[in-house]
Amino acid sequence: MERDELARWLDDNDVEIVRIDATGVEGTLLGKHVARRKFESCLPSGVALNDIGLAMDLGGTPQLGWWGDWRQDALGDALLRPDLSTLTAVAHEPGIAWCTADITGVDGVPLPVCPRSLLARQQADLDALGYSVRAAFELEFFVFEDRIDAARRKGFRNLTPLGGAAPKQSYMTQRSPEFVPLLRELSLSLERAGVPWEAFSDEAGPGQFELNIAPGDAVTAADRAARAKQILREVAYAHGKSVTFMARPFPEMPYGNGLHVHVSLWRGDEPAFADPRVLRHWVAGCMATVAGMTSIATPTVNSFRRQVDFVAAPTTPTWGEENKAAAVRTVTRTGALARMEHRVAAGDANPYLVLAGVLAGGISGLVEELEPPEPVAGLPWGLPEDHPRLPHSLTTAAAALAADTRLRARLGDAFIEHWTESRKFEWLMFHTGGGDPDATGSTDWELARYFEWV
């Protein structure tokens, strides 16, 4: 978008304020609201933020203990570089526009811990191999009848799930009178923010819903997921409700939130997964990296409360055709629209990093022409103790990622070091900050740290 065109767009939309934000490593939206004049003058390099903001945990504690050379020696700046192709209006906030950014150093080079840039790099690697990617996220979340400020006052306990707390079936449209008012505004806000959505379903847990977002290229798909999460928070707030993407905020209630991602490859207009060899290598790469990928896909203490047999989350390093209990599911019945669904990620995962990790695994499979293990036969839940399982904790998952040479080669040493060290930091904060490793439900520590921030 040229400057004249930008000025016209800002005029046409009566924009006075622009929200510039980027998804940080911890998955939160980091950014600033700037006056229109500042927005126009900061281009193309963007606005500054202290780089400590990229090395701070969800509780606001600086993550001490390691050092990435991407950081400046004395609490220097990083930049949020707006991507003008993402500039949209904000439906329920007249006069405010929204622009997604990449995080760069002051030299304009994307930081190795910028999730969006990391994903763009994987997309570029696929381009170089002659493939384009289409991806789509499914967001699962809980909606409560308590607005977020009220939920905070209650310590996020004893909240009222939208549609009642009683166990129930899923896909129940009978609940629609309770959620359609929310959905109407959600739909408007999503579309105005450039997030085309496809379906909104009642899910299995009390107050739980699923939003299916239309596919796009990799970066667009993750942009849409990140925006959709924020729009859900804002629309819920406007309706006196709250929403959480925590993996399993209340383990006493059935089911948790996942962040499944569907991926297909294309050569021009031709679906590449229609070639079984391409799909096989892709799946093989994802399977070869699934243990390390678990660290990225299950980033919090709470993520692992979802990773339980028979509650819809994968627990084993398995794949299978049409198998929703496996970590990786292939869907080939659709022929030309054949796709792969990576099902490990919890609702609290960072969509950019999840998709970057999935692509990194798949690309490795293509480049090395890997062959997958046998698909799982039957149900991969309730298997005997000696059957391989996905890493079951922050520390074991981080160790698996640190040892994964394929993900390291594609995501880079700087990111892998930052991520694995930050997971150990999260583990340390949980245990020394009041978390109880033997708690059967979410601890107060988890609810305070994750309910509204992941």
Place this chain on the structure above:
Amino acid sequence: MATITLEDDAPPIVRIVGVTLRRAAADPSLAATIDQMQGTIALRSTKDPQAATITFRRGDVFVRHGVAPDADIVISADLETMGRPGAPKPKVKGAVPHPKLALAVAKVLDPPVKDGWRGAVREMWEWAGARPPHVAWRPAALRVVCTDGGPDGGELVFGDPAADLAKGRFEVHGPAWALTAVFTGGDHLGAALVEGRIRGIGDFPTMNRMVGLLSCLMLGDD
């Protein structure tokens, strides 16, 4: 020779207790004590859910998290402040029926540091230098200054004394007890700096890496 084993994927409290017991086992007198010990001791925090249970079986020692219901002795303490001057004394339940065990565990959970803070810093420097190549790191220079007067006062310098404070040299200043705690893994360098028990001088990258190095020492990482 005592064998100290930790549960798989152990939480910090278990790993810290494991490091302490291994230090005790390296002391010939305390190693002999451990070889004689038999019983189960639990250590629990009075401030949060952290807890560890240590089972002694004549030289075979196993540490796991939580408080075992059959513990012979339960020690309750503020784990943050334990060992600091003026800290409240731990409460010990079960010492009367098990006096020898209580006495022995008090010794092995507080092993002496040979040559005080100087010995602690020297041991840490040697340990850091012997770590595997993929994790090996030491500051270009480390200067440790004890701010106590008298025989405990003074300083030690390791590494290149000409190294620049802005380029990898790090200094730690503090009283002997705080230096000993930090350089044996009994206190977290980051917390000690932020809470003012010690002072640090150096650049931000080196401070971060020092915190990481001493966290590894505290948690018994390679």
